[in-house]
Amino acid sequence: MKRIAIVGGGIAGLTAAYELELARKRGAEIDWHLYEAGDRLGGIVETTQSQGFVLEGGPDGWVSEKPWARELALELGLGSELISSNDATRKTYILIDGKLQPMPDGMRMMVPEDLSTLEGSPLFSDTARKAYAAELERASELRAKTPEQDESVASFILRHFGEEVLTKIGAPLLSGVFGGDVKTLSVRAVMPNFVSMEREYGSLIAALQAKAKTRGSRPVPSLFTTLRNGLGTLIDALVAQLPPERLNLSRSALSIKRQGKRWLLRTSAFATEGRTSKKHFHHVLFATPIDATRALLAPLDAEAAALIPTDASSAVLAALCWPAAAASTFSILQGFGFLVPQAHSTGEPQLLAGTFVDQKFPDRAPAGARVIRVFFGGPSADTLSPQSDETIAAAAFAQLAKILGPLPASDAALTTVRRWPRSLPQYEVGHLERMVQLDQHIAKLGDLTLLGNGYRGVGLPDLIRDARAAARELIPTA
Numbered sequence: 001m002k003r004i005a006i007v008g009g010g011i012a013g014l015t016a017a018y019e020l021e022l023a024r025k026r027g028a029e030i031d032w033h034l035y036e037a038g039d040r041l042g043g044i045v046e047t048t049q050s051q052g053f054v055l056e057g058g059p060d061g062w063v064s065e066k067p068w069a070r071e072l073a074l075e076l077g078l079g080s081e082l083i084s085s086n087d088a089t090r091k092t093y094i095l096i097d098g099k100l101q102p103m104p105d106g107m108r109m110m111v112p113e114d115l116s117t118l119e120g121s122p123l124f125s126d127t128a129r130k131a132y133a134a135e136l137e138r139a140s141e142l143r144a145k146t147p148e149q150d151e152s153v154a155s156f157i158l159r160h161f162g163e164e165v166l167t168k169i170g171a172p173l174l175s176g177v178f179g180g181d182v183k184t185l186s187v188r189a190v191m192p193n194f195v196s197m198e199r200e201y202g203s204l205i206a207a208l209q210a211k212a213k214t215r216g217s218r219p220v221p222s223l224f225t226t227l228r229n230g231l232g233t234l235i236d237a238l239v240a241q242l243p244p245e246r247l248n249l250s251r252s253a254l255s256i257k258r259q260g261k262r263w264l265l266r267t268s269a270f271a272t273e274g275r276t277s278k279k280h281f282h283h284v285l286f287a288t289p290i291d292a293t294r295a296l297l298a299p300l301d302a303e304a305a306a307l308i309p310t311d312a313s314s315a316v317l318a319a320l321c322w323p324a325a326a327a328s329t330f331s332i333l334q335g336f337g338f339l340v341p342q343a344h345s346t347g348e349p350q351l352l353a354g355t356f357v358d359q360k361f362p363d364r365a366p367a368g369a370r371v372i373r374v375f376f377g378g379p380s381a382d383t384l385s386p387q388s389d390e391t392i393a394a395a396a397f398a399q400l401a402k403i404l405g406p407l408p409a410s411d412a413a414l415t416t417v418r419r420w421p422r423s424l425p426q427y428e429v430g431h432l433e434r435m436v437q438l439d440q441h442i443a444k445l446g447d448l449t450l451l452g453n454g455y456r457g458v459g460l461p462d463l464i465r466d467a468r469a470a471a472r473e474l475i476p477t478a
C-alpha cells in the first residue's frame with residue numbers, strides 16, 4: 001500500500017486528492033491523506049452567497065482558452081453550471097488622468113489585432129499609434145533579434161511598442177493578473193504565448209492577424225469561464241468525491257524528515273491542545289503557499305528552498321453591493337471593469353483594479369442590483385491588510401467614488417472583504433531556469449512533489465493540470 005500525504009487543501013491539493021481517490025476507487029493500492037492548516041478547504045478559492053448575490057473572495061473565473069478547469073468541472077457533473085463571461089459587454093477601461101478610457105476592441109492584452117481600432121482612441125497618443133504601426137513593419141527585424149535569454153516583461157513590451165504602451169496598458173494589465181512589477185517579471189514565465197508568437201512572426205500584431213485568418217468566421221470563444229454559483233461550487237464538488245476521514249482540517253504540517261525509504265511528516269494534532277502527530281508516508285505532495293513550502297523544505301535542502309520564488313504580492317479585496325433600489329440611482333460604464341496604472345505614492349491607498357461583477361458574468365446579483373469588486377495590491381494591500389474590514393471597505397468606497405463619481409452608500413451587511421497576504425508569487429526573470437534546477441533538487445530528494453502557484457503557473461487551469469499530472473504519476477501500475 002503506497003501511503004501519500006498531501007499538504008494543503010487549496011485547489012492544487014484537492015485536485016491531487018481527487019485524482020488519487022479516482023485511482024483508489026479503481027483498486028489502486030493507495031492510502032492518501034490530506035492535511036490542511038485552516039478550518040476550511042479551497043484556500044484562495046472561496047465563494048459566499050447572500051440575498052441572491054454570488055460573491056467571490058478570490059478568483060472569479062478562469063481563462064477559457066485553457067481547458068483543464070472546464071474539463072474537471074465537466075467530469076464533476078458541473079456542466080450545467082458552466083457559464084461564460086458576457087463578452088458582448090466586454091470592455092476594459094484604464095484610468096488615465098482621472099478618467100476611465102476604454103481599451104480599443106479586439107486587443108489581446110496590449111496587442112491590437114486591427115490597427116484601425118486604435119484610430120481615435122483617447123487612450124493613446126500619436127506616438128503610441130505610430131509605435132504600433134511600426135511594430136508590424138519591424139516584423140523581420142524583431143524575429144531576427146529574438147533574445148536568446150529571458151528578459152523582463154517591461155523590456156519585452158518596450159522592444160515591441162515603446163514606453164507609452166508599457167506604462168498605460170502593459171504594466172496595469174500584468175499587475176492586474178500577477179500583482180507584480182513588470183520590470184522584474186519574467187516574460188518567458190508569465191507570457192509564454194507572446195514569446196512564441198515573437199519567435200514565429202516577429203511582430204505580435206502580425207501573429208494575431210495570422211491567428212484571426214486561421215479562425216476565419218468562427219466566433220471568438222468567450223474570454224473567461226466560471227460557475228453559475230461561484231467557484232466554491234468546484235471546491236464543494238471535489239470535496240464531495242473525497243472520503244471525509246481522509247481530509248484532516250486544522251492540521252498544519254510542521255516538519256518532514258527522511259526515515260529510511262519513507263518520510264516522517266509531523267503535523268499539529270489538535271490546534272487547541274498543541275500536540276503533534278507523526279506519520280510515515282512513501283510520498284509527500286506539498287500544495288502549500290510558497291512561504292510554507294520553503295520553510296518545510298529548507299531543513300532538507302537549503303539550496304532547493306532558495307530556488308522557490310521569494311517575492312510575492314498581496315491582495316486586499318472588497319466587494320461592494322447595491323440592491324436594485326440603490327443601484328437604480330446611478331449608472332456605470334458598460335464593461336468588465338477597469339485597471340489603474342500605479343502612480344507614485346500619494347499617501348492614500350491606490351486601487352489596482354475594479355470588476356463590474358454583474359456585467360462581467362450573468363447571475364452574480366439579483367435583477368437590477370449591482371456588485372463592484374475592487375482590488376488593492378502591492379504596498380496599498382500591505383498597508384490596508386492589518387486594518388479592520390470597515391476601514392478597508394471605506395477606503396474601497398472612497399477610491400471608487402473618486403473614479404466613478406458620486407455613489408449611494410453600498411449595503412454594509414453585504415460587503416465582503418478578503419485579505420490574501422503574499423498570495424501571488426512573482427515569477428522573476430530566469431524563473432524557468434530556476435524551476436529546472438528546483439526540479440533536479442526535488443528529484444534528488446526523491447518521493448516529493450511541489451504543487452501550487454509558485455512554479456508552473458498561477459491560474460486555476462494550470463494548477464489543476466499540474467496537480468492531476470503529478471498525482472497520476474504516483475499511481476502504482478497494476
Ligand SMILES: Cc1cc2nc3c(=O)[nH]c(=O)nc-3n(C[C@H](O)[C@H](O)[C@H](O)COP(=O)(O)OP(=O)(O)OC[C@H]3O[C@@H](n4cnc5c(N)ncnc54)[C@H](O)[C@@H]3O)c2cc1C
Nearest residue numbers: 008010011012037043044059060252253292452453459460
Ligand atoms: C485575489 C486573487 C484573485 C485571483 N483571481 C484569479 C482568477 O480570477 N482566475 C484564476 O485562474 N486565478 C486567480 N488567482 C490565482 C489563484 O486563485 C491561485 O493561484 C490559486 O487559488 C492558488 O491555489 P493553491 O492550491 O496553489 O494555494 P492556496 O489556495 O493558497 O491553498 C494552499 C493551502 O495550504 C494551506 N496551508 C498553508 N500552510 C500549511 C501547512 N503548513 N500545512 C497544511 N496546510 C497549509 C493553506 O491554508 C491553504 O488552504 C487569484 C489569486 C488571488 C490572490
